[in-house]
Amino acid sequence: MRLEGARGPHEGSLEATFGCPRCGHKIVLLTNPWETQLVKVLGVKIGGRATPTSPYEQVLGNLAVPREEVTGNPSPEPSGPGCPFAGMFGQEEVQVPEDGIGWTDEARLRIERIPSFIRPMVQKAIERYAKEQGHRAITDAVMDEARSRLGM
Structure with a gap:
């Protein structure tokens, strides 16, 4: 970048x-x-x-980072040059917590509109509420229900 x-x-x-x-x-x-x-x-x-890199700067930087040991069969390299940042944006998998409660796309978009400093707390509260009520997925309806019952 x-x-x-x-x-x-x-x-x-x-x-x-x-x-x-x-x-x-x-x-x-x-x-x-x-x-x-x-x-x-x-x-x-x-x-x-603002300044050009000094000689051996990358080598010294790499020496400071411990290497991971390779065991077993290495994963195959992707073919073609591709963009090094392509996997970082817009292709996120839906994350399902250990308790098995997933989020619908609409609910995920709605939670993203909550300010970032409070979002994790709201997300945990909604997930806890959904689990207590026996929901398997968090939808807009579950979010509305949680919001009214929890006073959000």
């Missing part, structure tokens, strides 16, 4: 746009005022490097 542009801070928020040079996929990083302040205080530079 390469930095394509940055804007801000505007009203405390910072926006940085990154893009994949191979497939053209774009991602926007948007910070809230507290994250923007943290970036300033820590002196973090968002984007590419």
Whole structure:
């Protein structure tokens, strides 16, 4: 991913746009005022490097990371060059928790509209409610029912 542009801070928020040079996929990083302040205080530079890489920098970096031991049959390599970021976006599998309660696509989209700082707590509460009521999947109807009963 390469930095394509940055804007801000505007009203405390910072926006940085990154893009994949191979497939053209774009991602926007948007910070809230507290994250923007943290970036300033820590002196973090968002984007590419201002200085060229030093000789052996990659080698030294690789030596610092422990290698995984390979056992058994290795998984086959994908054929063709492909985009290195293609598996990261838009192709997520539906995650089913250990308790077997799944989420419908509509319910998953609806939960994504909840602010990220509170989303895990709401998600756990809805999953707990669905499990107590004997539901196997969380749908919009289950979310409405949980919302009215839990006072959300």
